[in-house]
Amino acid sequence: MNKIAFTTSGHDLKAELDPRFGRAQFFLVYDLQQNSIQIIDNKQSRSAAQGAGIQAAEIVARAGVDALVTGHCGPKAFRALSAAGVAVYNCDAMKIEEALEALKSGSLQRASSADVEGHW
Amino acid sequence: MKKDIIDELLVISGKGGTGKTSVTASFAVLAGKAVLADCDVDAADLHLLLSPDIRERHPFFSGREAIIRQQDCTGCNVCMDVCRFDAVREFEGKYRIDPVGCEGCGVCVRFCPVKAIDFPERLCGEWMLSDTRCGPMVHAQLGVAAENSGKLVSTVREQALEVAVEKEIPLIISDGPPGIGCPVIASLSGVSLALVVTEPTVSGLHDLQRVLALARHFSVPAAVCVNKWDINPEQTERIESAARSAGAEIAGRIRYDRSVTQAQLQQKAAVEFESAVADDIRKVWEQTLSML
Amino acid sequence: MAIRIAVASGKGGTGKTTVSLNLAARFGEPVQLADCDVEEPNDNLFLKCEHLASSEVVMLTPQVNKDLCTGCGACGEICQFRGIISLGSKAIVFPELCHGCGGCFRVCPTGAISETPHQIGKISIGQSGNIRLVEGRLEVGVSLVPPVIRAVREQLLEDMPAILDAPPGTSCPVVATLRDCDYVLMVTDPTPFGLHDLKLAVAMVRELGLPCGVVVNRAGDDRVGLYRFCEEQNLPVLLSIPDDRLIAEVVSRGGLVADALPEYGLMFSELSEKLKKRVRPTGGKP
Numbered sequence: 001m002n003k004i005a006f007t008t009s010g011h012d013l014k015a016e017l018d019p020r021f022g023r024a025q026f027f028l029v030y031d032l033q034q035n036s037i038q039i040i041d042n043k044q045s046r047s048a049a050q051g052a053g054i055q056a057a058e059i060v061a062r063a064g065v066d067a068l069v070t071g072h073c074g075p076k077a078f079r080a081l082s083a084a085g086v087a088v089y090n091c092d093a094m095k096i097e098e099a100l101e102a103l104k105s106g107s108l109q110r111a112s113s114a115d116v117e118g119h120w
Numbered sequence: 121m122k123k124d125i126i127d128e129l130l131v132i133s134g135k136g137g138t139g140k141t142s143v144t145a146s147f148a149v150l151a152g153k154a155v156l157a158d159c160d161v162d163a164a165d166l167h168l169l170l171s172p173d174i175r176e177r178h179p180f181f182s183g184r185e186a187i188i189r190q191q192d193c194t195g196c197n198v199c200m201d202v203c204r205f206d207a208v209r210e211f212e213g214k215y216r217i218d219p220v221g222c223e224g225c226g227v228c229v230r231f232c233p234v235k236a237i238d239f240p241e242r243l244c245g246e247w248m249l250s251d252t253r254c255g256p257m258v259h260a261q262l263g264v265a266a267e268n269s270g271k272l273v274s275t276v277r278e279q280a281l282e283v284a285v286e287k288e289i290p291l292i293i294s295d296g297p298p299g300i301g302c303p304v305i306a307s308l309s310g311v312s313l314a315l316v317v318t319e320p321t322v323s324g325l326h327d328l329q330r331v332l333a334l335a336r337h338f339s340v341p342a343a344v345c346v347n348k349w350d351i352n353p354e355q356t357e358r359i360e361s362a363a364r365s366a367g368a369e370i371a372g373r374i375r376y377d378r379s380v381t382q383a384q385l386q387q388k389a390a391v392e393f394e395s396a397v398a399d400d401i402r403k404v405w406e407q408t409l410s411m412l
Numbered sequence: 413m414a415i416r417i418a419v420a421s422g423k424g425g426t427g428k429t430t431v432s433l434n435l436a437a438r439f440g441e442p443v444q445l446a447d448c449d450v451e452e453p454n455d456n457l458f459l460k461c462e463h464l465a466s467s468e469v470v471m472l473t474p475q476v477n478k479d480l481c482t483g484c485g486a487c488g489e490i491c492q493f494r495g496i497i498s499l500g501s502k503a504i505v506f507p508e509l510c511h512g513c514g515g516c517f518r519v520c521p522t523g524a525i526s527e528t529p530h531q532i533g534k535i536s537i538g539q540s541g542n543i544r545l546v547e548g549r550l551e552v553g554v555s556l557v558p559p560v561i562r563a564v565r566e567q568l569l570e571d572m573p574a575i576l577d578a579p580p581g582t583s584c585p586v587v588a589t590l591r592d593c594d595y596v597l598m599v600t601d602p603t604p605f606g607l608h609d610l611k612l613a614v615a616m617v618r619e620l621g622l623p624c625g626v627v628v629n630r631a632g633d634d635r636v637g638l639y640r641f642c643e644e645q646n647l648p649v650l651l652s653i654p655d656d657r658l659i660a661e662v663v664s665r666g667g668l669v670a671d672a673l674p675e676y677g678l679m680f681s682e683l684s685e686k687l688k689k690r691v692r693p694t695g696g697k698p
Contacts, residue, residue: 163609
């Protein structure tokens with residue numbers, strides 16, 4: 001695993017993990033090799049009338065991440081992420097750094113399906 | 121001010137006309153200072169009670185629409201053949217696109233052999249930033265026959281949040297849209313509490329259950345208030361018990377009282393006059409505040 | 413072609429459904445009632461019809477043949493609604509977001525896309541006394557309202573008068589209901605909200621070039637100048653329903669006002685007579 005995306009409204013590892021995926025404000029992409037972070041604005045998805053999850057999946061996939069850690073992921077976003085080969089981890093941690101530790105220590109389970117119902 | 125300490129209270133109703141806007145305006149007065157957001161963009165009425173002074177107007181674009189450049193059109197009929205929405209009209213050899221029928225799919229744009237069709241963003245309405253006697257207000261107006269109020273609702277909410285941060289006001293009160301469709305979802309996700317204002321009718325119960333299911337789906341805590349409860353006390357009991365079993369709190373009851381309309385006529389909220397119904401609304405407000 | 417009358421209002425809760433139902437109940441001859449409020453169809457809660465037939469409303473959506481798809485992305489590029497995207501090496505379809513425009517099917521260079529029907533709604537037809545009810549109901553999880561409304565209209569018989577109960581507001585579902593009707597009856601009340609929303613609705617109806625009249629519900633003191641507005645705009649007020657708590661009580665129990673309160677039944681009979689005199693069938697060509 002090289003790059004991991006987290007949903008957040010902040011700019012660093014101390015920021016909170018946003019439980020929403022499609023309408024999250026930013027994606028924080030953490031590079032395990034370089035130990036660097038990159039912030040991607042999710043504005044385009046948030047302003048979408050519909051299909052925000054799919055749009056967000058496209059953004060995350062194009063950033064070249066291997067995994068996504070977020071609160072909840074709906075079925076459309078999950079399908080798109082799976083097609084792009086991005087592993088999804090659901091996590092109820094408050095902060096990104098806690099979620100990152102949980103992922104590194106192997107205590108997060110890779111999701112095998114969407115964990116919330118879809119909406120339109 | 122940090123975004124996470126700002127509370128967002130949404131007032132919604134399963135169907136229209138339940139008194140949601142009158143309750144919202146009263147809450148705005150009782151709060152003293154709050155940022156107000158009118159998310160009922162299809163029939164925006166909150167401004168009729170709060171008399172806003174408009175400070176800024178911004179156009180709102182959503183989706184795209186196809187427009188044929190007459191000087192470049194060769195009349196080949198391809199656009200009409202490919203349109204699935206019956207939006208291309210031909211009159212005496214001239215082709216044009218009916219903006220009401222156009223779905224904004226762009227198929228005609230792509231297939232026009234001489235590239236004579238433009239595809240600009242569609243102007244769907246405007247949103248405004250105003251001042252009221254109860255604090256700043258963000259509101260909007262969707263154009264006639266326009267679509268896509270979900271995105272406009274998101275815009276109104278985002279602007280309201282920005283204003284709250286900037287002016288350090290820790291409470292946003294939103295007047296939500298009716299129904300359970302896209303605009304409602306856009307207004308509901310991520311709020312601190314949704315207060316559902318309903319009426320004691322058969323359709324009121326039916327629509328309430330759908331709205332509460334939606335709130336549960338978005339993990340939004342919900343409270344229910346029955347307006348005009350005394351019109352049908354048995355149905356009020358049924359609605360409250362259905363609300364409790366759906367996991368919602370009961371925020372109180374408001375009686376049927378013409379003084380609500382009298383207040384409306386003077387462009388005031390019901391609580392700006394002394395009346396029994398004003399006391400009811402005050403109790404609902406206190407109960408609602410305690411849940412935030 | 414028999415007459416088609418749409419019942420509309422600028423906002424919800426003005427009594428549009430009450431007017432539609434009671435007008436149908438006192439039409440004096442067999443009539444069709446089309447419930448076009450497909451997100452929240454409520455008419456049958458009051459009519460409790462004998463069910464006659466149902467059908468599905470479908471739309472063509474793409475299906476991808478994985479053996480032929482090269483993942484080139486042309487489909488995702490033309491799609492404006494994120495109904496199809498190409499991520500990884502293949503295109504994937506989200507039928508619930510598809511608008512059925514056929515763009516992806518047309519641009520696919522390898523012929524990997526075919527189109528199959530996808531259910532977006534349901535039509536139920538029922539009978540209650542003189543009323544033939546045609547109800548449209550949107551599938552949960554679908555947001556394509558206008559095609560379901562069009563499907564309701566397609567089920568209307570040409571030779572029987574029809575009353576169309578429109579969704580509230582002035583957005584595209586309302587336009588889909590009103591298009592090609594012969595007359596629009598707008599329901600409002602003498603409150604600032606009612607007048608404001610009536611103005612928006614009148615603007616919409618005028619833009620569509622349709623003749624219209626007004627029903628004033630919960631009529632009492634007209635302190636907002638509703639009747640003056642109607643006069644200035646040449647909008648005939650065809651019925652004023654008094655602000656009577658008894659009406660609210662009957663509606664709250666799911667009853668028909670015309671049956672429960674005979675004096676109001678007479679008012680609705682008069683309204684249908686006025687409409688029959690006033691409205692001429694145009695077959696959608698004013």
